[in-house]
Amino acid sequence: MDAAAKPLTRNILPDRDYATLADYERSGGYQGLRRAVSELSPQAVQQQVSDAGLRGRGGAGFATGLKWSFVPTGEDAPKIRFMIANADEMEPGTFKDRLLMEKDPHQLLEGLIIAGYAIQATQAYIFLRGEYHLAARRLNQALLEARAGGYLGRHILGSNFSLDIHLHAGAGRYICGEETALINALEGKRANPRAKPPFPQVSGLWGKPTVVNNVETLCNIPHILHYGSAWYQSLGRGADKGTKLFGASGRVRRPGVWELPMGTPVREILEDHAGGMIPGYALRGFLPGGASTDFLLPEHLDVVMDYDAVSKAGSRLGTGTMIVLDDKTCPVRMVLNLQQFFAGESCGWCTPCRDGLPWVVVLLQAIIGGQGRSEDLDTLTDLVRMMAPGNTFCALAPGAMEPLQSALKFFRADFEAYITGKTPPLEQADEYY
Amino acid sequence: MSIDAQTASMLNADDIRDIKAEMAHYPDKAAAAVEALKIVQRRQGWVSDAALTAVASLLDVSTAQLEAVATFYNLIYRQPVGETVIHYCSSVTCWMLGADDLRERLCRHLNARPGQISPDGRYTLLPIACLGACDQAPALMVGERLVTGVGAETAVTEILGEQS
Numbered sequence: 001m002d003a004a005a006k007p008l009t010r011n012i013l014p015d016r017d018y019a020t021l022a023d024y025e026r027s028g029g030y031q032g033l034r035r036a037v038s039e040l041s042p043q044a045v046q047q048q049v050s051d052a053g054l055r056g057r058g059g060a061g062f063a064t065g066l067k068w069s070f071v072p073t074g075e076d077a078p079k080i081r082f083m084i085a086n087a088d089e090m091e092p093g094t095f096k097d098r099l100l101m102e103k104d105p106h107q108l109l110e111g112l113i114i115a116g117y118a119i120q121a122t123q124a125y126i127f128l129r130g131e132y133h134l135a136a137r138r139l140n141q142a143l144l145e146a147r148a149g150g151y152l153g154r155h156i157l158g159s160n161f162s163l164d165i166h167l168h169a170g171a172g173r174y175i176c177g178e179e180t181a182l183i184n185a186l187e188g189k190r191a192n193p194r195a196k197p198p199f200p201q202v203s204g205l206w207g208k209p210t211v212v213n214n215v216e217t218l219c220n221i222p223h224i225l226h227y228g229s230a231w232y233q234s235l236g237r238g239a240d241k242g243t244k245l246f247g248a249s250g251r252v253r254r255p256g257v258w259e260l261p262m263g264t265p266v267r268e269i270l271e272d273h274a275g276g277m278i279p280g281y282a283l284r285g286f287l288p289g290g291a292s293t294d295f296l297l298p299e300h301l302d303v304v305m306d307y308d309a310v311s312k313a314g315s316r317l318g319t320g321t322m323i324v325l326d327d328k329t330c331p332v333r334m335v336l337n338l339q340q341f342f343a344g345e346s347c348g349w350c351t352p353c354r355d356g357l358p359w360v361v362v363l364l365q366a367i368i369g370g371q372g373r374s375e376d377l378d379t380l381t382d383l384v385r386m387m388a389p390g391n392t393f394c395a396l397a398p399g400a401m402e403p404l405q406s407a408l409k410f411f412r413a414d415f416e417a418y419i420t421g422k423t424p425p426l427e428q429a430d431e432y433y
Numbered sequence: 434m435s436i437d438a439q440t441a442s443m444l445n446a447d448d449i450r451d452i453k454a455e456m457a458h459y460p461d462k463a464a465a466a467v468e469a470l471k472i473v474q475r476r477q478g479w480v481s482d483a484a485l486t487a488v489a490s491l492l493d494v495s496t497a498q499l500e501a502v503a504t505f506y507n508l509i510y511r512q513p514v515g516e517t518v519i520h521y522c523s524s525v526t527c528w529m530l531g532a533d534d535l536r537e538r539l540c541r542h543l544n545a546r547p548g549q550i551s552p553d554g555r556y557t558l559l560p561i562a563c564l565g566a567c568d569q570a571p572a573l574m575v576g577e578r579l580v581t582g583v584g585a586e587t588a589v590t591e592i593l594g595e596q597s
Contacts, residue, residue, distance in 0.1 A: 092524035092563040130467075130508045131520070131564055133577040166458045171467045171506035174562055188466035188494070190501040206460060249526040249567035256568045291525055291563075321567070329529050337528045341562060347505075 005235065007223035008216070008243060009259040011104040018138055021145040024106040030151055032225030036114050037159035040225075043073075045118040049221065052229035053241035058086060058177070058214030059289065059318045060395075061307040064221075070201035071119045071209045082210040083121035083163075084186070085112050085218055087128040087135070088170060088177040092291035092341055093323035096245040096257050097215040101128075101135035104219075105142035109165065111218030113152060114225055116163045119211050124163055127182050127212075130171040139167050174345035178394050179212040180204075181347065192349040193394040216245060238263025240306045248274040250324030251281045257321065263309075267301040269322065281326040285410060289318020291338050292399030294406035295325070314406070331411040332418060333426070335404055336364040342400035353397035356387050360404065362430075367418045370425025377415055380408060443487035448472055452491055463494050466502050470509050479510040507561055515550045519593075520561035521573040527563075530570040535583055536560075542589040556593075 004010075011019035011027055024030070036045050050065025071081060085108060089097040101108055108126070116124045128136055143165060146152040154162045168186055175181045180194035183205050204210025220242055224232045233241045240262035246269050247257035253275030260269065266288065270276065277283055285295045288305070294315035296303065303313045310317045325331060343357035360383055363376050384405045387397040408415065417423040444452070452469040456462035469488045470480055477484060480503055489499040503509050510518070519539065523532055536547065539558050543551040547558050566572035569581035573592070580592055 089565050090562055093526055093567050094563065095565040095567050098565040129565075130471075130506070131561065131574065134579070168458075168464075169468070169471075171471065171508040172561065173506055185467075186464060187461065188463035188492070188502060189498070190505050247568065249570060250529055255570075323525055323567070334525065334529065337523075337525050341524055345562060 004227075005261075006243060006259045007227075007235075008100065008107070008219050008245065009104075011107065012099065018102060019104045019106065021106060021142070021149060024104065028226060029106055029222070030110055030149075032222035033110050033114050033117075033151060034157055036117050036225050037157055037161050042118050042120050045114065045225065048229050049118070049224055052220075052224045052232040053236075054217065054220050054224065054232070055240065055307060056214055057216035057220075057244060057320070059091065059292075059316070061317060064213065064217055067201065067213070068115070068119050068211055070199060071211060072202065073120075078208055079122070080206075080208045081119055081121045082205040082208055083112060083116040083119060083124040084179075084182065084205070084210060084212045085124070085126040085215055086177060086179065086182060086212050087126050087132070087215045088182060089132075089215070090129055090172075090174045090177055091319050091321075092338070093249055093287060094247075094290045094319040094321045095249070096247060096319065096321055098132055098135055099245070099257060100215055100219050101132070102138055105135075105138045106146065107219045107222060108139070108215055109142055109146050109152070111221035112165060112213075113146075113156065113163055114221045115211065115213060115218055117156075117161050119209070120161075121163060121211075124165040125186060125205075126165060126167045127176070127186055128167060128169045129176075130169050132169075136167060136169055143167065173347075174341075175347045175394075175396060178396065181394070182212060183210060190347075192347045195393075236262040238304045238306045239308055244305070244320050246273075246305060247321035248286075248324060249321070250286075251278045251326040251329075252276065252324055253278055260305075263304045263306045265302055265304050266296075266322070269305070270301065270324070274324075277324075277326060281328060283324065284327045284329070284331065285325040287318075287323040287325075287403060288315050289320050289322070291323070291341065292316075292395075292402055293318040294402045295331075295410055296406075297410060316402070330368075330414065330423075331407050332364065332368055332414050335407045336361065336368060336429075338403050339364060339400060342396065346396060350393035352387050352392045356383050357397060357400060359383060360400075365430040367415060368426045369429035370418065370421070372415075372419040374416070374419055376419070377408065377412070380404065384408070443481075443484045444473065444491070445476070448476060449491065452488070456492070463492050463498075466492055466494070466499060467506065467509070470499075470503055474510065478516070479513050485511075507559075513550065514557035514559075516555050517557075517576045519556055519558045519573060519575050520564075521558065522562070522564045522566070522571060523560035524563035526567040527571040531585065532571045534585060535571050535573070538585075538589055539592075542593075 054064045055061045176185045181191040185191035200210040249255045258273045346353045348354045384401045389398045455465035455468040489496045545551040566581045572581045
């Protein structure tokens with residue numbers, strides 16, 4: 001595949017630490033921004049991104065151009081608006097945004113500046129996970145270079161558009177990836193999600209119109225502006241457009257992340273790119289897009305990685321980075337690990353999540369510890385229902401229920417084997433750090 | 434003691450200058466809360482009640498509001514920790530590929546359980562959520578340094594960057 005078919009990772013080379021401004025410019029960098037601010041109106045930029053068919057890469061898959069279009073425009077619209085890059089990558093099993101920021105920081109900056117132009121933002125922020133120290137250094141360096149190069153600051157590339165970007169590093173909490181929690185976190189408040197509506201595009205950061213886009217989403221924007229929406233559409237293999245960073249971790253031969261067309265079959269990712277399972281291990285199932293997606297089975301290997309195709313198979317594309325379950329890892333214990341993560345990361349704001357997730361953990365610990373009763377599986381099913389979408393304040397608990405409900409369906413015998421004593425209990429099943 | 438005097442006693446001139454520089458990036462200075470807590474932590478190691486109160490007065494927020502922020506985050510320590518904090522990833526891929534064994538090996542070497550300060554005062558081991566290095570699991574952070582692909586064959590002294 002040539003570099004034009006891999007726009008997001010064309011600057012990520014095995015023998016180069018990261019792309020400097022000069023490297024980035026040599027590869028056509030900042031041409032998309034130049035075109036946007038010198039030739040196109042903000043509405044035309046929005047239209048081009050809508051035409052390209054770009055959907056959010058953070059997990060929800062919302063159409064990016066449509067998201068931007070909700071920002072009020074016109075004479076009466078608020079003059080202060082904010083554009084935010086969501087760089088709070090923390091979904092277990094996900095390792096794509098870190099790569100993009102560490103290896104090609106200017107690509108994110110250019111995407112963020114163009115997005116800022118499209119909504120006529122007056123200030124932009126990158127909300128970066130506090131643990132990503134190397135990404136922070138590279139981004140801060142890139143910000144200095146971009147300001148010196150005239151790509152950022154007053155009158156960008158001689159246009160009437162001015163914008164600055166400030167890097168805001170968090171201090172580590174999963175819920176900060178939820179866009180309204182992120183806004184509270186940025187304001188210096190406890191990062192509980194906010195009620196919607198109002199949506200951030202109308203009333204977000206400090207009550208002003210605000211758009212929050214994922215890092216990978218923003219990294220697509222410069223290329224759409226530079227090469228056009230028709231070119232972008234041609235990159236997809238299925239219903240969805242463009243390329244995406246897909247990944248695999250677990251007991252595969254070559255864990256990693258690869259830029260591939262949307263619509264690439266799971267089999268190609270796991271077998272060709274990840275090299276199949278490590279000898280001695282067989283594929284039992286996989287979470288297609290991070291910890292908060294439903295398990296799929298080997299029978300789903302021919303599902304293509306498109307938003308709707310993965311939904312139809314019973315899961316979600318999510319972040320597109322797969323976690324592989326092998327035949328020697330206990331699915332019940334894997335689900336316990338996932339639920340401990342979600343219970344620990346619940347912000348505690350709404351009752352179903354705050355009390356429901358620890359209850360799930362206690363029941364799973366009892367089952368794995370040999371104290372489980374068959375009715376516990378009914379209770380777990382009830383808890384899945386009680387934490388379904390619509391019953392909680394945000395998507396954290398419903399997301400947590402996805403691997404649980406699918407494990408109860410696909411791996412029920414593994415749960416029952418602990419309850420009947422067929423699987424020996426794990427000592428200290430309630431130990432967790 | 435007045436609040437200003439307390440601020441002065443808990444924060445040195447560099448801290449106050451750095452926190453004020455962070456505040457200047459935002460229309461509301463409270464947005465610098467997390468960065469201010471990190472600035473304090475860099476020098477003092479952790480955020481004591483007195484330091485928290487001092488930072489709150491500088492940011493013009495109530496102590497309670499800043500406490501709600503400080504206690505929310507994995508990387509803000511509200512009790513003393515060792516000179517270097519080791520965060521080992523306890524999330525799903527690292528768990529699958531040996532994070533529990535890694536934790537136990539580190540505990541034996543440090544002679545401390547997670548959350549405790551090692552007897553020599555040098556380290557505290559804590560779990561952390563997914564570090565985004567799942568393709569090189571298991572992973573951990575030693576201070577700000579990401580260390581990946583830490584299998585059973587990797588010596589703890591090597592992980593910690595100590596002379597073996």
